[in-house]
Amino acid sequence: MSDESQNQLSASESSPPPPTPESESQPRLQLARPHTNRTPAIAATIGVAGWIVPGLGHALQKMWGRALACFFAVGVLVVIGSGMRGNLFQSADADAFGRLGYIADVGTGSFYWLAKALEVKGPDVSRADGDYGTRFLAAAGVLNLLAALHAYEAARGRKA
Amino acid sequence: MIFNLSHFQSMILFALMISIAFGFLSRRPLRERAKYIGWSFLLFVLIGIGIGWMMYPFSR
Numbered sequence: 001m002s003d004e005s006q007n008q009l010s011a012s013e014s015s016p017p018p019p020t021p022e023s024e025s026q027p028r029l030q031l032a033r034p035h036t037n038r039t040p041a042i043a044a045t046i047g048v049a050g051w052i053v054p055g056l057g058h059a060l061q062k063m064w065g066r067a068l069a070c071f072f073a074v075g076v077l078v079v080i081g082s083g084m085r086g087n088l089f090q091s092a093d094a095d096a097f098g099r100l101g102y103i104a105d106v107g108t109g110s111f112y113w114l115a116k117a118l119e120v121k122g123p124d125v126s127r128a129d130g131d132y133g134t135r136f137l138a139a140a141g142v143l144n145l146l147a148a149l150h151a152y153e154a155a156r157g158r159k160a
Numbered sequence: 161m162i163f164n165l166s167h168f169q170s171m172i173l174f175a176l177m178i179s180i181a182f183g184f185l186s187r188r189p190l191r192e193r194a195k196y197i198g199w200s201f202l203l204f205v206l207i208g209i210g211i212g213w214m215m216y217p218f219s220r
Contacts, residue, residue, distance in 0.1 A: 065184055083162055084170075129170075132167075
């Protein structure tokens, strides 16, 4: 092998290949919200804010549609659930199901106190309405926890 | 404030609220969201009615 051909070979190995027309024409991969890669502490704060006030976690990230949807859905479920005189579980419940129900109800964050304030006559689960109301309140809490987790994940840049 | 809703009204309201929340959380373009919300709501209602009819022989 001559010196000239050896030089050509080493030059082709060391230098990066020139951009081809195909690679230039390909569209760049765009992340949904690349600027939302926040630190774990800020993301956790956003998640907690989303739990305390339904939709606030998304509102802090300027996801207005999601914020409104979460606030509206959780709010309607809480108002209707307490209006149907659903059972709002207490922290001092000795029953395991009662404690689970309390965790679900507390998932609504500040709306737990709203439900307490709206239920002036107390729960009445002797009728089907009251039983449905209990499910509405628990579903509202679990839904809000899911939304808060989504807000946290979005803040970490893992969800679009 | 007291609400007296029938079983069917409760089911429709529940299905609608959950579908809206799931649709907004899981899909981004508006068209995809609307499609997801519609399908989710329809399936909630149809499966609810189906399970209701399946339980009918044991209700008496």
